[in-house]
Amino acid sequence: MNPEEIRFAADAMLHLLAKWVRLLGYDCASTPRLHGRALWETAVAEHRWVLTRNRRFAAEMPQSLLSRAEVHPLAGAQLSDQLRELVDRFGLDPVAYCFTRCLLCNEKLLPVERSQVAQNVPPAVLENRDRFWQCSHCRRIFWEGSHVHYSIYRLNLWLGTKL
């Protein structure tokens, strides 16, 4: 599935998983407010899959929400297992859309020209990097740096990708 075909809403306790889903380029809503009933209502209203580790959701949520929501109760307790579980279950592409979404606000990153970011990145970065992206929401600027390399290392380890 590509990021246009599926969206998620992660329980607030899964905010770290949400960041990694975003890192793969997929839309995953997650805020401190998104737990319990608010999580399910948002998921139904925005056509998102509920991601939760709450084993008691069936008893806690009203039938009217349960019948309209799509839910994936995560089996894995570890972040790496959870991410692999989602990739397998939903057929997510772990490579094609990497680093296309802001990890913080869940919005798409857009490529920007070097000249447009000159005022906003450290001179050494400007000198040594060719490609820059900007979040359409928070305007934060991203470039290929050590964070990307570490994330790639972990993805390769967890998902067997060859990035």
Ligand SMILES: [Zn+2]
């Ligand atoms: Zn952002």
